[in-house]
Amino acid sequence: xxxxxxxGTAIAAQVRKETAEAVATLKxxxxxxxxxxxxxxxxxxxxxxxxxxKQRACEELGMTTIGQKLPTSATQEEVEGMVKSLNADxxxxxxxxxxxxxxxxxxxxxLGAVSLAKDVDGFHPLNIGxxxxxxxxxxxxxxxxxxxxxxxxxxxxxxxxKEAVVLGRSNIVGxxxxxxxxxxxxxxxICHSRTADLPGVCRRADILIAAVGRAEMVKADWVKPxxxxxxxxxxxxxxxxxxxxxxxxxxxGETFVAHRRDQSEKGxxxxxxxxxxxxxxxxxxxxxxxxxxxxxxxxxxFRKYKLVGDVDFDDVSQVAGHLTPVPGGVGPMTIAMLMHxxxxxALHTFE
Ligand code: GUN
Numbered sequence: 001x002x003x004x005x006x007x008g009t010a011i012a013a014q015v016r017k018e019t020a021e022a023v024a025t026l027k028x029x030x031x032x033x034x035x036x037x038x039x040x041x042x043x044x045x046x047x048x049x050x051x052x053x054k055q056r057a058c059e060e061l062g063m064t065t066i067g068q069k070l071p072t073s074a075t076q077e078e079v080e081g082m083v084k085s086l087n088a089d090x091x092x093x094x095x096x097x098x099x100x101x102x103x104x105x106x107x108x109x110x111l112g113a114v115s116l117a118k119d120v121d122g123f124h125p126l127n128i129g130x131x132x133x134x135x136x137x138x139x140x141x142x143x144x145x146x147x148x149x150x151x152x153x154x155x156x157x158x159x160x161x162k163e164a165v166v167l168g169r170s171n172i173v174g175x176x177x178x179x180x181x182x183x184x185x186x187x188x189x190i191c192h193s194r195t196a197d198l199p200g201v202c203r204r205a206d207i208l209i210a211a212v213g214r215a216e217m218v219k220a221d222w223v224k225p226x227x228x229x230x231x232x233x234x235x236x237x238x239x240x241x242x243x244x245x246x247x248x249x250x251x252x253g254e255t256f257v258a259h260r261r262d263q264s265e266k267g268x269x270x271x272x273x274x275x276x277x278x279x280x281x282x283x284x285x286x287x288x289x290x291x292x293x294x295x296x297x298x299x300x301x302f303r304k305y306k307l308v309g310d311v312d313f314d315d316v317s318q319v320a321g322h323l324t325p326v327p328g329g330v331g332p333m334t335i336a337m338l339m340h341x342x343x344x345x346a347l348h349t350f351e
Contacts, residue, residue: 079097148333
């Protein structure tokens with residue numbers, strides 16, 4: 001490996017420590033405790049996990065937190081009403097509406113309902129608009145893009161005058177990180193699904209930001225030797241297990257691959273279904289057992305997975321100058337920057 005590892009966990013710990021100290025000073029000198037409200041609509045398991053880690057981080061840094069939950073069926077009025085009541089709550093300095101929202105909701109209107117002074121996610125149209133203009137200052141900058149910049153800056157990577165290529169044009173990462181790089185005087189190319197000769201465009205980059213959600217897409221021959229590569233992707237890929245075999249769900253007829261619980265497996269294990277050894281019958285997770293298995297004691301079936309980024313780490317680490325791992329790169333920075341923004345929200349409100 002030639003690349004220098006950018007340790008997101010260590011840099012995030014540093015940002016969190018700095019924020020915790022600032023929070024303690026704010027509390028001591030002005031009696032203000034920063035407060036974050038999270039709004040979670042629906043049951044998306046990844047969103048639930050992200051929201052819990054954001055709340056846990058608040059507690060660890062001495063901030064207060066309120067977790068509001070609404071069912072998937074919540075109406076536009078209910079979600080906007082909840083945001084408005086949080087806007088009016090003086091103990092709350094930051095509001096985070098976890099995305100994605102269920103399809104029937106108007107995301108733009110909901111994000112626009114968040115008070116500008118409490119928009120710690122930086123997704124309010126006015127904050128995004130200001131971020132996209134020269135000489136304007138958004139009140140808050142979106143957390144993942146801000147985390148990418150912080151990783152580059154704290155690792156000593158020069159941005160000004162460099163060629164930066166951003167893979168992906170999402171509202172959450174691709175577009176805002178491009179604007180942040182532009183403000184720091186990089187020359188930007190934004191790539192997307194219609195970009196011709198993607199590897200060739202990426203090879204021009206001194207700084208490559210990968211945020212497309214395609215497991216290990218970026219290979220060594222896409223990367224200019226010595227480039228700084230920031231991997232924003234979090235993709236789940238299945239890992240083969242010697243006991244994996246194909247089962248057919250007795251309820252839906254679908255087939256699935258799984259193995260019986262392996263006690264030696266740590267982490268990265270997902271329950272796929274159940275299996276009744278007496279009746280030699282399997283069924284998918286979420287299905288009721290077939291009537292023939294009423295009273296039987298099924299065993300659980302699992303499959304192993306791991307998280308990988310959009311960058312093929314082993315391959316790219318042979319050519320890149322700097323590289324973030326997944327996990328342990330951008331992920332921890334998103335939460336650290338959210339904590340920093342919430343602290344700033346508390347500071348603004350009372351200025
Ligand atoms: N979903 C994925 N990333 C984010 C984020 O940074 N903020 C919010 N609110 N939702 C997300």
